[in-house]
Structures are given as structure tokens and as C-alpha cells.
Amino acid sequence: MIIPLGALSTLFAEAAPAAALPPGLGITALQLNAGAIAPESAILIALLVCLLVDLAGEEAASRWVPPICYAGLGTALVLLALQWNAPVEPSFLGSFLADNLAVAFRAVVAASTLLSLLISWRYVEQSGTPVGEYAAILLAATLGAMFLCGATDLVSIFVALETLSVSSYLLSGYMKRDARSGEAALKYLLVGSAAAAVFLYGASLLYGLTGGSTGLEAVGLALQTSATPVTALALVFVLATVAFKIAAVPFHQWTPDVYEGSPTPVVAFLSVGSKTAGFALALRLLVGCFESFDAQWKVLFTVLAVLSMTLGNVVALAQTSMKRMLAYSSIGQAGFVMIGLVCGTEEGFAAMVLYMAAYLFMNLGAFACIILFSLRTGSDRISDYAGLYQKDPLITLGLSLCLLSLGGIPPMLGFFGKIYLFFAGWADHQYLLVVVGLITSVVSIYYYISVIKMMVVKEPQEASDVVKAYPPITWNLTGMQPLRAALVACVLITAVGGVLSNPLFNWANGAVAGTPMLQQAIASGALSSAVG
Amino acid sequence: MTIASWTQWICFVALSAGVVIGSLGVVLLPNIVYSAFLLGGVFLSVAGLYLMLNASFVAAAQVLVYVGAVNVLILFAIMLVNKKETLAEIPGLPLRRLLSGGVCAGLFLLLLRVDVTTPWAVPGPSPVGNDATIRIGIHLFSDYLLPFELASVLLLMAMIGAIVLARRDVFTVDVITGEDVDQALIEKMRTPLLVETTPTQNPALEATR
Numbered sequence: 001m002i003i004p005l006g007a008l009s010t011l012f013a014e015a016a017p018a019a020a021l022p023p024g025l026g027i028t029a030l031q032l033n034a035g036a037i038a039p040e041s042a043i044l045i046a047l048l049v050c051l052l053v054d055l056a057g058e059e060a061a062s063r064w065v066p067p068i069c070y071a072g073l074g075t076a077l078v079l080l081a082l083q084w085n086a087p088v089e090p091s092f093l094g095s096f097l098a099d100n101l102a103v104a105f106r107a108v109v110a111a112s113t114l115l116s117l118l119i120s121w122r123y124v125e126q127s128g129t130p131v132g133e134y135a136a137i138l139l140a141a142t143l144g145a146m147f148l149c150g151a152t153d154l155v156s157i158f159v160a161l162e163t164l165s166v167s168s169y170l171l172s173g174y175m176k177r178d179a180r181s182g183e184a185a186l187k188y189l190l191v192g193s194a195a196a197a198v199f200l201y202g203a204s205l206l207y208g209l210t211g212g213s214t215g216l217e218a219v220g221l222a223l224q225t226s227a228t229p230v231t232a233l234a235l236v237f238v239l240a241t242v243a244f245k246i247a248a249v250p251f252h253q254w255t256p257d258v259y260e261g262s263p264t265p266v267v268a269f270l271s272v273g274s275k276t277a278g279f280a281l282a283l284r285l286l287v288g289c290f291e292s293f294d295a296q297w298k299v300l301f302t303v304l305a306v307l308s309m310t311l312g313n314v315v316a317l318a319q320t321s322m323k324r325m326l327a328y329s330s331i332g333q334a335g336f337v338m339i340g341l342v343c344g345t346e347e348g349f350a351a352m353v354l355y356m357a358a359y360l361f362m363n364l365g366a367f368a369c370i371i372l373f374s375l376r377t378g379s380d381r382i383s384d385y386a387g388l389y390q391k392d393p394l395i396t397l398g399l400s401l402c403l404l405s406l407g408g409i410p411p412m413l414g415f416f417g418k419i420y421l422f423f424a425g426w427a428d429h430q431y432l433l434v435v436v437g438l439i440t441s442v443v444s445i446y447y448y449i450s451v452i453k454m455m456v457v458k459e460p461q462e463a464s465d466v467v468k469a470y471p472p473i474t475w476n477l478t479g480m481q482p483l484r485a486a487l488v489a490c491v492l493i494t495a496v497g498g499v500l501s502n503p504l505f506n507w508a509n510g511a512v513a514g515t516p517m518l519q520q521a522i523a524s525g526a527l528s529s530a531v532g
Numbered sequence: 533m534t535i536a537s538w539t540q541w542i543c544f545v546a547l548s549a550g551v552v553i554g555s556l557g558v559v560l561l562p563n564i565v566y567s568a569f570l571l572g573g574v575f576l577s578v579a580g581l582y583l584m585l586n587a588s589f590v591a592a593a594q595v596l597v598y599v600g601a602v603n604v605l606i607l608f609a610i611m612l613v614n615k616k617e618t619l620a621e622i623p624g625l626p627l628r629r630l631l632s633g634g635v636c637a638g639l640f641l642l643l644l645r646v647d648v649t650t651p652w653a654v655p656g657p658s659p660v661g662n663d664a665t666i667r668i669g670i671h672l673f674s675d676y677l678l679p680f681e682l683a684s685v686l687l688l689m690a691m692i693g694a695i696v697l698a699r700r701d702v703f704t705v706d707v708i709t710g711e712d713v714d715q716a717l718i719e720k721m722r723t724p725l726l727v728e729t730t731p732t733q734n735p736a737l738e739a740t741r
Binding site for chain 1: 657674675676677678679682683685686688689690692693696697703704705706707708709711713714715716717718719720721
């Protein structure tokens with residue numbers, strides 16, 4: 001027997017003066033519907049095993065931790081595939097919901113962790129930091145992000161958010177002998193704690209409005225009937241947290257410094273996994289709860305999207321460091337995804353999901369290339385890439401394809417993702433957003449192409465000193481083979497996935513179609529537009 | 533008055549006196565260590581007030597979190613930066629004290645006014661008193677089971693992260709290649725590109741002089 005959330009909360013409300021639950025009420029795993037978090041359990045087991053293996057010393061850890069992580073994340077991805085299109089039932093008495101949206105976003109998060117881990121082993125070894133703890137903390141961040149994608153209760157959301165954030169702070173400060181890493185961690189910690197406090201304040205206001213329930217369903221019901229200033233305040237607080245997590249302008253100030261100071265594989269995870277979780281949170285809170293404040297939050301998000309696209313792409317033009325450039329470019333990319341969120345139509349949501357999946361492969365492919373380059377040369381300056389095609393064709397080809405895809409050049413995967421987003425925006429009459437998106441896309445193509453020009457067009461004598469002293473290409477060190485595999489896989493999917501993108505389209509549409517919350521929002525949006 | 537109510541009254545007066553005198557001491561005493569210890573006393577007195585209001589869980593949390601964690605942290609911070617230092621005399625100190633005292637008194641009057649004018653007897657669910665702990669426990673193991681379990685992962689990770697950041701043993705070599713490592717970012721901070729331009733800049737600098 002599964003107790004629905006509503007019934008349980010009324011049970012608590014009615015029984016308030018006396019003891020809350022009858023003492024004999026045993027809760028079994030079946031009632032909890034605990035199978036919904038089976039993928040997370042696989043990751044948790046991998047995390048614990050990593051920590052135990054790490055006790056055997058650094059050599060054992062560097063030998064055994066990678067396969068353990070692959071096993072955990074692979075199992076999680078298989079279990080997620082099994083959850084696809086399963087009947088949607090709330091689990092943990094309303095704390096978690098494994099609808100198709102949650103499954104899709106959790107899969108993106110788990111895949112981003114898997115790829116980030118594949119590209120990070122050599123980086124971590126070469127910097128001399130412990131591998132076991134690194135993998136464990138990254139898996140904990142994944143755990144937080146995955147729970148955040150499916151959490152349907154304010155308390156669960158907060159704890160998941162904190163798990164993700166605390167692990168992210170630790171990871172960005174992981175190179176502890178480097179002042180830049182310390183600076184990144186401290187900045188991230190301070191700004192992130194402020195954002196968490198703001199979210200907590202907003203959540204407490206929402207809790208007060210419901211009159212004693214933290215479930216998102218109850219919050220949505222309470223918000224439909226109340227239009228007090230408190231609600232607007234709660235909306236602003238919640239929106240600020242979401243904007244911080246997805247690094248939307250003007251809540252982006254932490255991004256460049258954190259991205260520059262963090263270890264590069266961590267940046268790869270933060271720019272994809274953490275951002276995906278942020279968008280899932282945005283969908284759950286804004287589309288799911290603040291439905292009656294549709295117009296207000298859409299205006300605010302339009303402003304955020306326009307600012308993000310403009311500032312992210314324009315400031316990226318002036319960057320000399322590859323990591324900083326990708327940081328600003330990720331701010332711009334988040335702006336593009338927000339177009340789909342503002343639309344609120346079936347196509348808009350599907351385009352969001354599709355673009356997040358496309359962004360996963362193209363961005364991680366680009367990061368794999370710049371990690372490989374910095375492993376070989378110890379540099380991430382754009383000017384040091386000059387003339388690289390002579391010495392390292394693989395990096396040149398992979399980085400070129402991924403950057404072209406990020407810029408939205410056909411026939412890459414990114415082009416189809418972007419065209420779908422713009423199409424959805426245009427169909428929903430978001431002309432301002434689409435026009436700004438198109439213009440800033442052109443700007444972004446300029447700075448992506450200038451990197452490619454730096455690598456390809458320069459003559460051998462114009463090559464940078466770093467490239468002139470390029471080491472011979474070897475793949476025999478531990479950790480280089482996974483890096484190569486991840487690089488080739490990402491680049492292949494980015495290059496070929498655009499032409500063969502039909503399964504991805506179907507997957508994205510299925511994610512929206514199998515999510516009752518989104519269907520409800522789409523239906524009410526269509527109704528209001530028909531009335532208006 | 534019965535003995536019970538007398539006892540309650542005496543306890544209330546003692547605890548309130550503890551809070552008021554303690555917090556005055558926190559603000560007014562010149563020695564920061566005394567202030568920190570008095571702050572612990574204030575927290576304990578507040579916990580006692582919670583106990584008198586039948587909120588035993590809040591009282592226990594107050595002792596654990598504020599006295600056990602926050603106050604100990606403050607004392608650690610004081611111990612770590614315990615440096616003898618003669619501070620420069622601040623000009624116009626009496627006037628500043630008068631001003632800040634005035635602001636505080638104004639805030640206090642505002643609070644008093646809210647206290648007197650607000651009708652406190654609002655209808656609502658009656659407090660469950662000491663059953664609250666049981667209620668919280670039931671919630672933690674039924675509808676808040678997931679966040680409760682996830683919090684254990686969070687705490688585990690925070691602990692491991694703190695150990696990783698704080699421990700002193702450092703690998704000096706790469707375990708695979710045996711090369712020297714420095715636990716810093718692979719992307720080094722470099723300025724060698726400026727080296728060859730420096731000689732060309734010098735004549736220009738001298739020309740401007």
C-alpha cells in the first residue's frame with residue numbers, strides 16, 4: 001500500500017493534538033517505493049567501496065578506484081534506463097518522484113560524472129592529490145545532484161542542494177597547495193552559503209504559506225490561493241538560488257574565478273552536472289509550484305536569459321585563458337537553455353532536455369581536449385595553442401569540432417539543439433529572446449573560431465614556444481587511455497550525433513511526455529493562451 | 533501560589549537574569565575571552581528558558597549546536613589569533629558609545645511596542661509540549677526519511693573533505709611516473725612570455741624618463 005502525500009499530510013494535520021501516527025504503523029520498503037532511488041544506491045555503494053579501497057594505500061587506490069566508479073555509474077545508468085516510462089509513483093512518502101524528467105536529468109548528471117572521471121585520473125595523479133577521496137567526493141556531488149533532480153519536498157531539495165554544494169566547494173579547493181584553488185574554494189563557499197541561506201529563507205516562507213507542509217504539491221496549492229507580498233518575496237528568493245546554481249547573470253560573479261581556480265575535470269563536472277541539476281530544480285520549483293505566478297517569473301527569467309546570453313558571450317571575447325573563456329561561454333549557454341524554460345511549451349521543455357544532453361557531450365569533449373593539452377604542456381592560455389595542428393592533430397580536430405558545435409555550426413549536434421530551442425522560442429512568440437540568442441550566437445562563433453584559427457591557421461614558425469617544445473605523444477601512462485576514450489566518444493557523438501539526432505529528439509520528447517507535472521503546466525499554459 | 537509555581541518563577545527570574553547580565557557582559561567587558569565564555573552562559577540560559585516552555589528538543593538542539601559547536605568555534609578562533617596588540621585610542625569614544633547606546637535603546641523600545649500591541653493569543657494548533665521530540669522522531673523516520681539519510685552522506689563527505697584539506701601528508705611524487713608533484717593545478721601560472729619583451733621595453737622606459 002502506498003500512502004499518497006496528500007493523505008499523509010492530512011493524517012498529520014488531523015492527528016495534530018494527539019500522537020501523530022498510530023504506533024503500529026510499520027513502513028516497509030514497498031510503501032516507500034524505495035526502488036526509485038536504486039540508481040543512487042548504486043552510486044552510494046561505489047562511493048563507500050572507493051573509500052574502503054583507499055585505505056589500502058595510494059597505489060591500490062589508483063589501480064582499483066577507476067573500475068569501481070565505472071561499475072557504480074554504469075549500474076546507475078542501466079537502472080535509470082529501466083526506470084524510463086515506468087508508472088510514476090511518489091516514493092519516500094512524497095520526498096522523491098522518479099518521473100521521466102527526473103530520469104532524463106539524472107542520466108545526464110550520471111553521464112557527466114562518468115565522463116569527468118574518465119578525463120580526470122591522469123590529471124589527479126599528475127598533480128599528486130589522493131585519487132580515492134577525489135572520486136568519493138565527486139560521487140557524493142553526483143549523488144546530491146541526482147537527488148536534486150527528483151526531489152519533491154523542500155527539505156529534500158535543501159539537503160540535496162547542500163550535498164552537491166559542499167562537495168563542489170571541496171572539489172574546487174582540491175589542489176590545496178595552489179593559491180588559485182584555495183581562492184576558488186573560498187569564493188565558492190562564501191557565495192554558495194549565502195545562496196543556500198537565501199533559499200532556506202524562501203523555503204521557510206513557502207512552508208509558512210502551506211500551513212505546515214513541505215511537499216511541493218502542497219506548496220503549489222497554497223500558492224494558487226495566496227497573492228500576498230510574502231509570495232513575491234519567496235519567489236524572488238527561490239529564483240535567486242536557482243539563478244546562482246545555473247550561473248545566470250547577475251548571479252554569475254563566482255563562475256569565472258571558480259572555473260579558473262578549480263581542477264579542470266572538476267570544472268567539466270560543474271559546468272554540466274551541477275548546471276543540469278540547477279535546471280531540474282528550476283523546472284520543479286518554478287514550473288511545478290509557481291504556476292500561478294507564471295507571468296512574473298517568466299519576465300524575470302527573460303531578463304536573466306537576455307543578460308546571460310549577452311554578457312556571457314561578449315565577455316568571453318576578451319579572455320586569454322581557455323578555462324575562463326569556457327566559463328563565460330557556459331554562462332552564455334545557460335542563457336540559451338533558459339529560452340526553453342521561459343517558453344513553457346512542450347517544444348520548449350523538450351528543447352531544454354535535448355540541449356542539456358547535447359551540451360554534455362560537446363562541452364565535456366572540449367574539456368577533454370584542454371585537459372589533454374594542459375597535461376602535456378602545463379598551460380591553458382589560448383595563445384599557447386598556436387600551430388598545434390602540426391604536433392597534435394587529435395586535440396586540434398576534437399577541440400575544433402566541439403567548439404564549432406558549441407557555437408552552433410551545422411551539422412554538429414549543437415546546431416540541432418540550438419535550432420530546436422530557437423524554433424520553440426519563436427513558436428511561443430519570444431521574439432526578443434530568439435533575436436538576442438541569434439545575435440549572441442554569432443558573437444560566440446567569433447570567439448570559438450578564433451581559437452580554431454589559432455590552432456590551425458598559424459604557420460609552423462609562428463607556433464607558440466609551448467607547441468614548439470611539445471612532448472612526443474604517448475598514451476601508455478595509467479589514466480591516459482580512459483582520457484582518450486572519453487575524448488573520442490564525446491567528439492564522435494558531437495560530430496555524428498547531429499545527423500543521427502532522431503533518437504535524441506524522441507528521448508527528449510519522451511522525457512516531457514512522461515512527466516505529469518510538465519504536462520499539467522503545458523495544458524494550463526495552452527488554456528490561458530487560448531483564453532487570452 | 534503553590535510551590536510549583538514559585539519554583540517556576542524563581543527559575544524564570546534566574547534564567548532571565550543570566551541572559552540579561554550575560555549579554556551585557558558580552559558587549560561591555562574589554563577581555564574577549566570573558567565575552568566568549570559569557571556568550572556560552574547566555575546560550576545555556578536560553579536553553580533553560582526553552583526547557584521551561586516544554587520545548588525540550590529545541591533546548592537540547594540549542595545546547596548541542598550553540599554551546600557545543602558555535603561557541604567552541606569562537607573560542608578556538610580567539611585562541612588561534614591570540615596576539616597581544618595595543619589598539620590605537622579611538623577618538624570621540626564617549627560620543628560613539630552614547631550614539632550606539634541610543635540606537636540600541638530605540639530598537640529595544642520598538643520591540644517593546646510590538647510586544648505590547650500584538651495580540652499574542654492567536655488561534656492555532658495547540659503545542660504538543662514534550663511530545664514534540666517523539667513527533668520529530670516519527671517525521672524523521674517516515675516522510676523525512678530520504679533527507680535524513682541523505683544528510684548522513686553530506687556529513688560523511690564534509691568530514692572526509694575536511695580531513696583531505698587539513699592533513700599534512702603530501703605525496704611528493706606521482707605514484708605512477710615517479711615524477712615530482714606539488715599538489716597544484718596542472719595549468720601553471722607563468723610569465724615567461726614577458727621575458728623576451730623586457731629588454732625591448734627598457735629603452736622605451738628610459739626614453740620616457
